[in-house]
Amino acid sequence: MKQLKVIVFQIKDEEYTVPVELVGSIERMMPITRVPGTKTYVKGVMNLRGVVTPVIDLRERFGIDETETTDQTRIITVTINEMNVGLIVDAANDVLDLEEDSIEPPPEVVGTMEAEYIQGVAKLEQRLFILLNLEKVLSKEDVHELKKVYV
C-alpha cells in the first residue's frame, strides 16, 4: 500500500498536512520585514540563512482571526513551482505516514476555510487531517495590491 509522508501543523483547532518533500525546513519565529503594497496575509520577507524568503500568514490567508505569536509559532518553508515561501502556523510537531487509501476528497463545506485550498481529508485513528493544496494557497494572483503612481 502506498504511503504519503506528511508534516502535520496546526492552525486554530485543526490539523493540516503538507507532503514532506515540499518542506524545506521548520523555523522558529524570526524578524520579518514588511513589503509594502502586498495583501495583509503577506507578512513580508525574512532572512533564511542568507536567502530572502517571503512569508505568509496562513491564518490570515484562510480568513481566521490573528493571534499573538507564541512559543509554539513556527514558520514552515515550502518550495513549490520553484518558489520558496515561508508559512506561519500555530504549531508544527509531527511527521506522519498517511495511507493513500485513507485520503478522501474534500467535503462540500469545511468550516470557515474556503474549500478550494483543500486537496482532501484523511482520517487516522481519531484525528482528522486536512491536506492542503499548496499551489492554490500560494497562487500568485492578487498578491500585490493595485498601486497608483504618486508623482
Add this chain to the structure above:
Amino acid sequence: METNQYLEVFIDESKEHLQTINDHLLVLEKNPQDLTIVNEIFRSAHTLKGMSATMGYQDLSNLTHKMENVLDAVRNEQVKVDGEMLDVVFDSVDDLEAMVIDISEGGSGERNVERVVQLLQTIENGEALSSIAPPDDGKTSEGTPVQIQLDEFTSSILAQSSELGKNNLHIKVTLREDCLLRAARVYMVFEILEQAGEVVQAQPPVDQLENEEFESTFHVLLVTDESSEELENKINKVSEIESVVAAPYEMGEPQKQEKNQVNDEPVAPQNGETRTKNPNEEKETKQVGNKTIRINIDRLDALMNLFEELVIDRGRLEQISEDLQHTELRETVERMSRISGDLQSIILNMRMVPVEQVFNRFPRMVRQLSRDLNKKIDLHVVGAETELDRTVIDEIGDPLVHLIRNALDHGIESPEEREAKGKPATGKLELKAYHSGNHVFIEISDDGGGINRDKVVQKAVANQVVTEEQAATMTDSQVYDLIMESGFSTADSISDVSGRGVGLDVVKNTIESLGGNITVDSQPGHGSIFSIQLPLTLSIISVMLVEVQKEKYAIPLSSIIETAIVKKEDIMHAHNKKVIDFRGKVVPLVSLMDVLDVPEELEEEEYYSVVIVRKGDKMAALIVNSFIGQQEVVLKSLGDYLSGAFAISGATILGDGQVALILDSNALIK
C-alpha cells in the same frame, strides 16, 4: 582516445576560430585582393579541421577540409574572391557553426552538408580553371627548394662542436600527410632532440613550426653526442612520422637527399639576416604565451556567491565592533573590510567581459539582413572592448539584436529612396559602447528616416495607448518613448525581420530588469539613436540606508543626487502637490511613508529630511525620517512569490541579519 575532458576546450576554441573566420571573411569581402587575409582564414580553418578530426567529428572536419581547399585555391590565385564564392564560404561557416552548437549540446555534430560541399567543390574546380585542380594541402610545397641557411654565429657553433668531437647532424623529418596535430608532433620531436643535444637551427624557424606554418617536412640542425641511427630510432617512436633522415652535417658541402624529396642545400655563412635561433632564444619562445587561463563560469559564479555571503558577514562584524567599542577588534575589522573591498573589486573585475562577445555576431547579421532587405548598410562598431558584467552581457544580446533589426528594417531606407532624398545609397549603422561613471552606455544610431511623429501618434491613439488630447501636448521625446509601449509597431507591413508588434516593449522591459534604461532620440530625415544605459554590475551595489518611520530602506546611490534638510515652511504647493525649490528647480515631494504605507509611529518634525533622486532629467525629493549612512550591499531578489512589488527592486540583508528593501526610485518618478 578519452576526449571528454577536452570537449569544452574544443567547443570554446572552435567557436573562437569560427568567429575569426567570420570576421576575416567580412574584411576579405571589402578587400578581395588582400591575400594575407585569406591566409588568416586558412590558418583558422586548418586548426579547426585538425581539432575536429582529433575529437572524432568527421563531418566537421570534412566540411572544413573542403572549405580549406577553396581557400587554398584562392591563396594560390586559382580562384577569384567574389560575392558568390563568399556566399558559399559563409554558408559553410554557418553549417560549421550549427555543427559545433550541436556538439556543445551533446549531439554528434552530424549534419547534411551535401549542398554546400557540392558548391565548394564547384568553386574549387572553378569552371574557368577546370584544367588546374587545386592541389591538396600538404603537397603544395613539394618542389620548392628548402635551404638551411647559416649565419656566422651558427656556423661558429658548428665548427666549435665538431672540434669538441660532437656530431653535427642534419635531421630531416617528414610527417605523415594525414597527421592531425602537427604542432604537437613537432614539439615531441623537438623534445627528443633537446634531450639528445642542442638544436642549432630549424627550417622553417621554430615559431613557424609551432604555429603549424609548414607543410609536412622540416629540417633541424643538431649538435649532439648521439649517433644518427640512435636519433632516427628515437624520433621514429613519435607517431604519425612518415620518415626521419639524420645525416652528418658537413659545413659548406651540399648534401644529397633522396630523389623524390626536397632539395636541401645547406649554404655556407653569407647572410647575417637569415632568421636563426640559438637554444636560449628557443627556450624563451616556449615559455611565452600562457598568461591567461580559462575558468568555468560556474566557478566564478560560485566564488561570487561565497563572496556575497562574506559581504553580509562583514556588515555584521562592522556592526558588532561598533557596538563593543573594542579598539583592537575595531582595527582588525577595519583592516578586514579594506581587504575584502579589494577582493570585491578583483572578483567583480574577473566577471567583466568585453561587449565584443555580443557585438561580434552583429557584422554577420547585418550583412545577412541587408541582403534579405535589399538595403545597403555600412556597420561601424565602436568601443567593442568596453567591459560589462557577465550577467549583463548574457542578457543584453537579444535586445540589441532587436534594436539592430529594427534600425535596418524601419530606420534605414532602401537605396532608391535614399538617393531620392539626396543621401548616399549606403546607410550607416553605428554601434557604440562606452563607460561613464558607474554605467556603461550602448548606442545604436542609424542615418535613416528617423521616427515619424505623426505616424507614432496616429498609431498610439488607434491602439489606445494615449488619447488624442494627451498626444497633442506631448513633447517629441515623449512621443518617441511611445514606440516602446506594448502593442506598438509602426511598420505598415509585417515583415520577416521585425514588426510583429512585440519587441520594443520587451526590449525596454529586459533592459529595465537589468537595472538600466533606454531612451530614443530621433531627427526626422536624419536617423534615430537608441541609447541604453546599463549598470556595471548587478550583484553588489552602493546604497544609502534611510529610515522611514521605523522601517529601513535602501536607495541606490546611483540614482541619488544629494540629501537635504527642508524646513516645513519652505514647502510650496503646485497643482495640489507639494513641491520644493531645489537649487532653482521645482522638485515634487514624495512622502515615502504614504507611498509605502508605513505605519506612523513618530511625531512629525519641523524639518523634513529628503533624498533627491533622479530618473533621466526628472527629479523627486523623497521624504524620509533619518539617514543611516552609505553601505555596500548585496542585491537579492524578493523571491518569485513577491516579484514585481511596487517601487521595490529587491532586498538586501543588513549587518544585523535583517532584511531591508531596496527602493526603485524610477517607479516613483513618472
